[in-house]
Amino acid sequence: MSSELRLKKLRGSGGYVMATVTDQQQMKGNLGGPDLFLAPMGRLDSQKITKHFCNTCEKEFEGPPKIKYENPNEEVAENLILAEKGQYICNSCNAVIAEYREFRKPNETVEVGSAKPLETSQTTQISQPEPVQVKPEITSATQPGPATTVSSIEGLAVYDENAKIVGKAKQVGIDSNQSVVLLVIKNDGTEGSIPWNSIRKVGEVILLGSPAVAAQLGKCANCGFSNKEGSKFCEECGSKLQ
Ligand SMILES: [Zn+2]
Ligand SMILES: [Zn+2]
Numbered sequence: 001m002s003s004e005l006r007l008k009k010l011r012g013s014g015g016y017v018m019a020t021v022t023d024q025q026q027m028k029g030n031l032g033g034p035d036l037f038l039a040p041m042g043r044l045d046s047q048k049i050t051k052h053f054c055n056t057c058e059k060e061f062e063g064p065p066k067i068k069y070e071n072p073n074e075e076v077a078e079n080l081i082l083a084e085k086g087q088y089i090c091n092s093c094n095a096v097i098a099e100y101r102e103f104r105k106p107n108e109t110v111e112v113g114s115a116k117p118l119e120t121s122q123t124t125q126i127s128q129p130e131p132v133q134v135k136p137e138i139t140s141a142t143q144p145g146p147a148t149t150v151s152s153i154e155g156l157a158v159y160d161e162n163a164k165i166v167g168k169a170k171q172v173g174i175d176s177n178q179s180v181v182l183l184v185i186k187n188d189g190t191e192g193s194i195p196w197n198s199i200r201k202v203g204e205v206i207l208l209g210s211p212a213v214a215a216q217l218g219k220c221a222n223c224g225f226s227n228k229e230g231s232k233f234c235e236e237c238g239s240k241l242q
Contacts, residue, residue: 007050010038012088012098017065018051019044028204031157032165038098040204043069043086054090054097065089065097074152077172079105080112080202082152101152103202112202153202158184158194161209167192169206182206 005020010029017038021029025044029036038044049064069086076082083104088097105112158166167186173193175181180196194208201207218227218241225236233240 005048008036010036010041010044010098012038012096014095015053015055015065015090015097017044017049017053017088017097019049019064021048031205032163038088039100042100042102042204043067043084052088052090052097054093054095056093056095057090059092061091063091065091066094076103076152077112077196077202079107079110081106085152100204101156102204111197112199153182153206156202156204156206158182158206158208161200161207166194166208172196 005022006026007018007020008026008029010017010019010021021036021041021044025041026036029038029041031037031040044067046064046067051060051062052065053060054065066089067086068089069084071084072082074082081104082101084102085100087099089095090097153169154171156169158169160166165187167184170183170185170191173181173183175193181193182196182199184192184194186192198208199206200209218229218231219225220227220234220236220239220241222239223234223237225234227235227241231241
Protein backbone atom coordinates (compact mmCIF):
# COMPACT_ATOMS: atom_id res chain seq x y z
CA MET A 1 0.00 0.00 0.00
CA SER A 2 1.32 3.41 -0.85
CA SER A 3 2.09 5.78 1.94
CA GLU A 4 1.52 8.77 -0.24
CA LEU A 5 0.30 11.83 1.59
CA ARG A 6 -2.46 13.95 0.17
CA LEU A 7 -3.86 17.28 1.26
CA LYS A 8 -7.50 16.70 2.11
CA LYS A 9 -10.41 18.56 3.57
CA LEU A 10 -11.57 16.74 6.71
CA ARG A 11 -14.95 17.68 8.05
CA GLY A 12 -15.99 18.05 11.64
CA SER A 13 -19.25 19.09 13.20
CA GLY A 14 -18.13 22.69 13.58
CA GLY A 15 -15.85 23.25 10.63
CA TYR A 16 -13.09 21.46 8.82
CA VAL A 17 -9.33 21.18 8.65
CA MET A 18 -7.00 20.83 5.70
CA ALA A 19 -4.41 18.17 6.41
CA THR A 20 -2.10 15.81 4.64
CA VAL A 21 -3.25 12.29 5.34
CA THR A 22 -2.17 8.80 4.42
CA ASP A 23 -4.28 6.44 2.35
CA GLN A 24 -5.06 4.52 5.48
CA GLN A 25 -6.28 7.62 7.29
CA GLN A 26 -8.38 8.51 4.28
CA MET A 27 -10.03 5.13 4.41
CA LYS A 28 -10.85 5.67 8.05
CA GLY A 29 -12.31 9.08 7.38
CA ASN A 30 -14.40 7.91 4.47
CA LEU A 31 -17.86 7.09 5.74
CA GLY A 32 -19.21 6.28 2.33
CA GLY A 33 -20.01 9.72 1.04
CA PRO A 34 -17.90 12.14 -0.93
CA ASP A 35 -16.51 13.83 2.17
CA LEU A 36 -13.86 12.73 4.60
CA PHE A 37 -14.58 13.08 8.29
CA LEU A 38 -12.23 13.93 11.06
CA ALA A 39 -14.07 12.09 13.83
CA PRO A 40 -13.25 8.53 12.72
CA MET A 41 -9.64 9.44 12.13
CA GLY A 42 -8.89 10.29 15.72
CA ARG A 43 -6.01 12.55 16.61
CA LEU A 44 -3.92 13.76 13.71
CA ASP A 45 -0.42 15.05 14.00
CA SER A 46 -1.01 18.79 14.15
CA GLN A 47 2.06 19.32 11.98
CA LYS A 48 0.11 17.66 9.19
CA ILE A 49 -2.69 20.21 9.45
CA THR A 50 -2.23 23.30 7.36
CA LYS A 51 -5.49 25.16 7.85
CA HIS A 52 -8.67 25.06 9.85
CA PHE A 53 -12.06 26.51 9.14
CA CYS A 54 -14.33 27.44 12.02
CA ASN A 55 -18.08 27.57 11.39
CA THR A 56 -18.52 29.93 14.33
CA CYS A 57 -15.95 32.40 13.04
CA GLU A 58 -17.01 31.64 9.45
CA LYS A 59 -13.37 31.97 8.64
CA GLU A 60 -10.42 29.91 7.53
CA PHE A 61 -7.25 30.19 9.58
CA GLU A 62 -3.71 29.23 8.72
CA GLY A 63 -2.20 26.47 10.80
CA PRO A 64 -3.73 23.73 12.89
CA PRO A 65 -6.51 24.17 15.43
CA LYS A 66 -5.82 23.41 19.06
CA ILE A 67 -6.14 19.74 19.85
CA LYS A 68 -7.26 18.95 23.35
CA TYR A 69 -7.49 15.38 24.52
CA GLU A 70 -7.51 13.17 27.52
CA ASN A 71 -6.92 9.49 28.03
CA PRO A 72 -9.54 8.34 30.47
CA ASN A 73 -8.75 4.64 29.88
CA GLU A 74 -12.16 4.09 31.24
CA GLU A 75 -13.80 0.72 30.92
CA VAL A 76 -17.16 1.65 29.45
CA ALA A 77 -18.24 -1.92 28.88
CA GLU A 78 -16.78 -5.29 29.58
CA ASN A 79 -13.72 -5.54 27.35
CA LEU A 80 -14.24 -2.07 25.91
CA ILE A 81 -12.07 0.79 26.97
CA LEU A 82 -12.45 4.42 26.08
CA ALA A 83 -8.80 5.08 25.37
CA GLU A 84 -8.94 8.68 24.34
CA LYS A 85 -11.36 11.46 23.69
CA GLY A 86 -10.41 14.71 22.14
CA GLN A 87 -11.50 17.84 20.40
CA TYR A 88 -10.19 20.02 17.63
CA ILE A 89 -10.73 23.57 18.81
CA CYS A 90 -10.75 26.85 16.91
CA ASN A 91 -7.66 28.88 17.71
CA SER A 92 -9.63 32.07 17.54
CA CYS A 93 -12.94 31.48 19.34
CA ASN A 94 -12.45 28.10 21.03
CA ALA A 95 -15.44 26.58 19.28
CA VAL A 96 -15.24 22.84 18.76
CA ILE A 97 -14.47 22.03 15.15
CA ALA A 98 -14.51 18.27 15.57
CA GLU A 99 -14.60 15.64 18.26
CA TYR A 100 -13.34 12.11 18.30
CA ARG A 101 -13.22 9.11 20.59
CA GLU A 102 -10.94 6.15 20.39
CA PHE A 103 -11.87 2.83 21.89
CA ARG A 104 -9.91 -0.31 22.29
CA LYS A 105 -10.68 -3.84 23.24
CA PRO A 106 -8.11 -5.22 25.68
CA ASN A 107 -8.87 -8.70 24.47
CA GLU A 108 -9.37 -8.70 20.71
CA THR A 109 -10.52 -12.27 20.63
CA VAL A 110 -13.46 -11.68 22.93
CA GLU A 111 -16.62 -9.85 22.03
CA VAL A 112 -17.56 -6.70 23.81
CA GLY A 113 -19.54 -7.58 26.89
CA SER A 114 -22.31 -5.90 28.71
CA ALA A 115 -22.26 -2.25 29.52
CA LYS A 116 -20.76 -1.07 32.71
CA PRO A 117 -21.78 2.11 34.42
CA LEU A 118 -19.41 4.96 33.95
CA GLU A 119 -17.89 6.35 37.06
CA THR A 120 -19.39 9.73 37.64
CA SER A 121 -16.06 11.44 37.71
CA GLN A 122 -16.56 14.98 36.57
CA THR A 123 -13.32 15.96 35.01
CA THR A 124 -13.55 17.95 31.84
CA GLN A 125 -16.58 16.12 30.62
CA ILE A 126 -18.40 17.30 27.61
CA SER A 127 -21.98 17.81 28.67
CA GLN A 128 -23.71 14.50 28.69
CA PRO A 129 -27.42 14.05 28.99
CA GLU A 130 -28.84 12.26 31.96
CA PRO A 131 -29.31 8.60 31.28
CA VAL A 132 -32.88 7.47 31.55
CA GLN A 133 -32.93 3.90 30.29
CA VAL A 134 -31.06 2.03 32.96
CA LYS A 135 -33.04 1.77 36.14
CA PRO A 136 -31.03 1.26 39.30
CA GLU A 137 -33.14 -1.66 40.51
CA ILE A 138 -32.37 -3.84 37.52
CA THR A 139 -28.67 -3.16 37.43
CA SER A 140 -27.88 -3.78 41.07
CA ALA A 141 -26.79 -7.38 40.73
CA THR A 142 -23.84 -7.01 38.43
CA GLN A 143 -23.40 -3.30 38.13
CA PRO A 144 -22.71 -1.59 41.39
CA GLY A 145 -22.64 2.12 41.75
CA PRO A 146 -24.79 4.72 40.12
CA ALA A 147 -26.54 3.27 37.14
CA THR A 148 -25.76 5.15 34.06
CA THR A 149 -25.11 4.45 30.44
CA VAL A 150 -22.25 4.27 28.07
CA SER A 151 -22.80 7.82 27.01
CA SER A 152 -19.31 7.83 25.52
CA ILE A 153 -20.65 6.05 22.49
CA GLU A 154 -23.36 8.60 22.05
CA GLY A 155 -23.42 10.07 18.60
CA LEU A 156 -21.29 7.41 16.97
CA ALA A 157 -22.55 6.38 13.57
CA VAL A 158 -23.96 2.87 13.45
CA TYR A 159 -23.34 0.78 10.35
CA ASP A 160 -24.76 -2.57 9.45
CA GLU A 161 -22.80 -5.46 7.97
CA ASN A 162 -23.30 -4.06 4.50
CA ALA A 163 -21.67 -0.79 5.54
CA LYS A 164 -25.01 0.97 5.27
CA ILE A 165 -25.64 3.57 7.88
CA VAL A 166 -28.34 2.54 10.32
CA GLY A 167 -28.39 5.63 12.45
CA LYS A 168 -26.65 7.18 15.40
CA ALA A 169 -25.96 5.59 18.73
CA LYS A 170 -27.93 7.21 21.48
CA GLN A 171 -27.02 5.21 24.52
CA VAL A 172 -26.79 1.82 26.03
CA GLY A 173 -29.91 0.68 27.80
CA ILE A 174 -31.59 -2.38 29.13
CA ASP A 175 -34.68 -3.77 27.49
CA SER A 176 -37.67 -5.42 29.09
CA ASN A 177 -35.82 -8.75 29.15
CA GLN A 178 -32.99 -7.08 31.03
CA SER A 179 -30.67 -7.59 28.11
CA VAL A 180 -28.22 -4.90 27.25
CA VAL A 181 -29.17 -3.09 24.09
CA LEU A 182 -27.84 -0.21 22.10
CA LEU A 183 -30.42 2.48 21.56
CA VAL A 184 -30.15 4.02 18.16
CA ILE A 185 -31.71 7.00 16.52
CA LYS A 186 -32.46 5.65 13.09
CA ASN A 187 -32.10 7.58 9.88
CA ASP A 188 -35.78 8.41 9.86
CA GLY A 189 -35.52 9.89 13.34
CA THR A 190 -37.26 7.08 15.18
CA GLU A 191 -35.65 5.20 17.99
CA GLY A 192 -34.71 1.57 17.84
CA SER A 193 -32.75 -0.87 19.91
CA ILE A 194 -30.10 -3.34 18.86
CA PRO A 195 -29.03 -6.27 21.02
CA TRP A 196 -25.57 -5.65 22.36
CA ASN A 197 -24.38 -9.03 21.15
CA SER A 198 -25.02 -8.09 17.55
CA ILE A 199 -22.44 -5.35 17.79
CA ARG A 200 -19.35 -6.50 16.02
CA LYS A 201 -17.01 -3.64 16.69
CA VAL A 202 -17.05 -0.36 18.49
CA GLY A 203 -14.39 1.94 17.25
CA GLU A 204 -14.74 5.28 15.64
CA VAL A 205 -18.07 3.98 14.42
CA ILE A 206 -20.24 1.11 15.56
CA LEU A 207 -20.35 -1.86 13.26
CA LEU A 208 -23.20 -4.32 13.48
CA GLY A 209 -23.97 -7.76 12.27
CA SER A 210 -21.20 -10.22 12.39
CA PRO A 211 -19.92 -13.63 11.52
CA ALA A 212 -19.62 -14.06 15.26
CA VAL A 213 -23.34 -13.64 15.70
CA ALA A 214 -24.10 -15.84 12.73
CA ALA A 215 -21.86 -18.49 14.21
CA GLN A 216 -23.85 -18.35 17.40
CA LEU A 217 -26.97 -19.53 15.64
CA GLY A 218 -27.37 -23.02 16.93
CA LYS A 219 -25.03 -22.41 19.81
CA CYS A 220 -26.30 -24.06 22.93
CA ALA A 221 -27.01 -21.69 25.78
CA ASN A 222 -26.61 -24.53 28.22
CA CYS A 223 -23.31 -26.13 27.27
CA GLY A 224 -21.95 -23.87 24.54
CA PHE A 225 -21.82 -26.58 21.91
CA SER A 226 -22.13 -25.22 18.37
CA ASN A 227 -24.91 -27.12 16.69
CA LYS A 228 -25.83 -27.03 13.05
CA GLU A 229 -27.84 -24.00 12.13
CA GLY A 230 -31.53 -24.73 12.42
CA SER A 231 -31.10 -27.50 14.98
CA LYS A 232 -33.93 -27.72 17.47
CA PHE A 233 -32.08 -29.48 20.23
CA CYS A 234 -28.46 -29.53 21.32
CA GLU A 235 -26.56 -32.53 20.03
CA GLU A 236 -24.33 -32.45 23.05
CA CYS A 237 -26.65 -32.03 26.00
CA GLY A 238 -30.13 -32.22 24.53
CA SER A 239 -31.21 -28.76 25.67
CA LYS A 240 -33.81 -27.03 23.56
CA LEU A 241 -32.19 -24.40 21.36
CA GLN A 242 -33.64 -20.98 20.84
ZN1 LIG B 1 -13.75 30.16 15.68
ZN1 LIG C 1 -25.91 -28.21 24.92
